[in-house]
Structure formats: structure tokens, C-alpha cells
Amino acid sequence: MKILVSNDDGIFALGLRTLATSMAEAGYEVTVVAPDRERSATGHGLTIHQPLRAEAIENVFPPQVKAWSCSGTPADCVKLALGALLTEPPDLVVSGINHGANLGTDVLYSGTVSAAMEGIMEGISSIAFSLTTYKSGDFATAGKFAQTLVAQIAKEPLPTLMLLNVNVPPIDWSELTGVIVTRQGIRRYFDSFQKRVDPRGKTYYWLAGEAIEEVDQLDDPQLASHVLTDVQGIQQNYITITPLQYNLTNIAGINCLETRTFSL
């Protein structure tokens, strides 16, 4: 199996090295194309007004891993890999292991998820891995699970093209409750900006702490009511797997608006 690995924490992040190494140790043919610097919270940004650079990276990954650092965003990295750097398309795109959770509406901002999203947009199943803490940098549990999950998928492929958004709690393997399939939770942010004055007397703002509240989702009749949200799953020490897709259509909204006439 050929695997493309990317992330948003940058080419030298430990989470990326853990993921690429765990894939290489399992015997897959691994190529890394990752941003040359931290690119968190870049969402699904693309670089269209500037050229992209790609540089071969040596002595960071196991010798059998081909690696490039790229001047673009995570989505650029995957696009460039598929469109120019790789000679054959990979069987799987994996992204991460992100240092920090990608739960609930975080997925909209997440560079890690957007790299995986770019994969499914080009028809390749993809997995985004995140460790749900900004503190501990211990990626051992997440790396081991990445290996476990990809081995399971190699044996029994996913039924359709999909993106799996995987979040791993920052605990030892022995403390995990298990693995659970979840839905995307909804988190409402209450942003607070700090207003400051710079050394030249000019005002600036900095996005500071955010209070987060999980709000209940509208029930979806297609979804079994026992399916936990990713946020709830992590709270119960599960590894959560949330299948995502790229269609943002608000179907309930269409059904509401269909009876209404918008006129010219």
C-alpha cells in the first residue's frame, strides 16, 4: 500500500514523524509532503497567487521514506503531491498526528483535516489523526493506533470513499475505553480578543482564550440516536472515528425554503 503523509504542524513536528515512522515500520511505501513551517488553523486555504516550493528532506524520517517540505498550506501539500511530486497516486492519505484536538466545529479551521479533505476531493480515502491535548507531546498511543487502524483498513477496505477524522485522548494504551464511531459535535465559541497598544501607540487585537460550549445538534432522522458526538466520546476516553464529507448542503434548510418563493 502506498501512503501519502501530511500535517499542519510542519515537516519537523514530532507528530508527523511518529505517523510517518509508524506507517513505514508497518511496511507501507510512505511519502511525506508537509508544510515547511507551522500552518495550524489555515483551514482549507490554497496558494494560488504565489509559486510553491518543494524541497527534498533527508535525515529526518526513516531512510525508506521519501520526504518533501513544501512552502504551502496542508491542502497545497496534498494537491502538489498528487499533481506533481508523486508518480503514482497513493492508496491512502493520512494527516497528523496533530498536536491538539480536532473535534466538533474545529474541523472547519483545521489544517490537519483539510489535508485529508483534499485527499477525498481527489478520490482517495483519507484519515486525519489528532492527539486531544496541547500539553503532553506523547504520541505513542496515537502512533500505535494509526498503525492498528490502517492495518484494519488494508485488510478490509472502507466501504466507500470517506475521510475518517480520528481523535486520540492523551492517555496510555491500557487506559483507553475502546474505539467508537462518532458524529461531529457542534461547539459554540465565545471568542475573546485582547485589545493592546503596541510600542508605537497603535492598537492591535489578539485572539485570546475562548469559552467553548457544546450545543445539541438538531436530531437527524437518518442517524441512530445512540451515536455519540466526538466530544462526548473523547470525554469517555474513547478513540473517536468520525466519518466526514465535503458537502455542506443544509438539507433541512432546503426543505424549509422550498415552500417559499424568492422573487426577482
Next chain:
Amino acid sequence: MKILVSNDDGIFALGLRTLATSMAEAGYEVTVVAPDRERSATGHGLTIHQPLRAEAIENVFPPQVKAWSCSGTPADCVKLALGALLTEPPDLVVSGINHGANLGTDVLYSGTVSAAMEGIMEGISSIAFSLTTYKSGDFATAGKFAQTLVAQIAKEPLPTLMLLNVNVPPIDWSELTGVIVTRQGIRRYFDSFQKRVDPRGKTYYWLAGEAIEEVDQLDDPQLASHVLTDVQGIQQNYITITPLQYNLTNIAGINCLETRTFSL
């Protein structure tokens, strides 16, 4: 009604001026907070590692319009407006008028849509407006329709919190077929990168033309089969209104995976 206006083409773009002016002329209380430069294809990026600047802008918009340019992305602009610049939350966030279409999977990359997305994430209904051409810079039809649509919503509010992604074809008002509620189409891109060599002999890549193909969506049992995609609607000279939301859960995927055991 209080309206916050943003975009991704930047504070001096004609599309933004057209939208803000059409809202002000209709008698709404308008505040503009828009990027200080072009920020297309930034996706839902946020600025978290740098401060944001906001500068009052005068003599660009009608005198009753308050306007700021902001050093951040479209999503930053809306976040900063709601979190720091506005004293009261607006009733509606409008974004655009984008110079270029935001159809199908474009919405994932679109700064215009992400500004509106930030609105609904903070609980405020939002509308993204786009003119479906990169050529003609004639925003008259789109500006007139923005006024028409917002007046209709002011009179009869939207039934639930939603984002309306509006695309307007680049034709005269008299040539429009009508207004239609659509679903997000799926477009598959076949990217081509140009590989070039810089004056110092180093390689770079530039995202060049893309062949685009609309692929059929899996039928959704909740959706009436007659609902056109946004791409189809535009081809028929309709103004398309696609309700969007921010939940990326792949429900069919969950139902598929529920019968399968992922083990540790």
C-alpha cells in the same frame, strides 16, 4: 436591521463597495470589516499566532457606513467584528460580492463563504454573494438582487439559523431565468501544476488551469430529487440560493461503519 459586511477580495474591491452601498441605500445600519488585501482561497483560516490590526477607513463607502480594514482573513474579520469592533451583534452577516463563482466544492476553499460561515457559527444568519465570472466586473445585477433578497428576509425572517450561498450569473437583470433553491454540487478538480525554474536555477510549481467535472452526488433520501445543483442552476441562468451548514458528518458513512468493529 444591523448588517455586518465582509468579503475576501479586500476592502477596496468593487464587489464589496457594491454590496455595502446597496445595503446602506436600503436604509440598514451597515458596518464593513474586510481584509486589507486580497484573501481569496484562504478557506476558513484564522490568525492565532499574530496580532490583528483594524484601521478605520474613510471616503470609500457612503458616509453612513462604518468601515474597518483588518489585517486578517475573512473569518478573522467577522470574528474580530463580533468580538471586539461592534458594540452590538448584527442581525445579519453578508459577504461578497465575490468576483468569481463559489459553486460546488469551491465553498470549502472560499474566503467569501468562510466569512458567512463564521457568522452562523456565532449564531447569526449569513449570506454569501458571488458573481459567477472572473471577467466582467459588472456587479449591478448582483447588487440589486442582494437588496431584493435582504428585503425579503427582513420582511419574513429565515425559518432557522442558516447560511445562504448565493451565486449570480454575469448577465443583465432582464435575462435572468429566476431564483432557485439549490444543493451544493460536487466538482472534481484535475489539477495541473506548472513546473518552472527560477532565475537562480531552483524549481518551483504554480497551480495552473484546472479541468473541472461535475460528478453526480449520491442521492440523499431526505432531498427531493428535483432539486438542482448550484452548478446546474447557474448554467440555466438562475440566481442560485444554496443553504449551507457547518456539520461535515458523513451520515451514510456512520451507518456503514456502525456494523464494523474497529479494535484496539
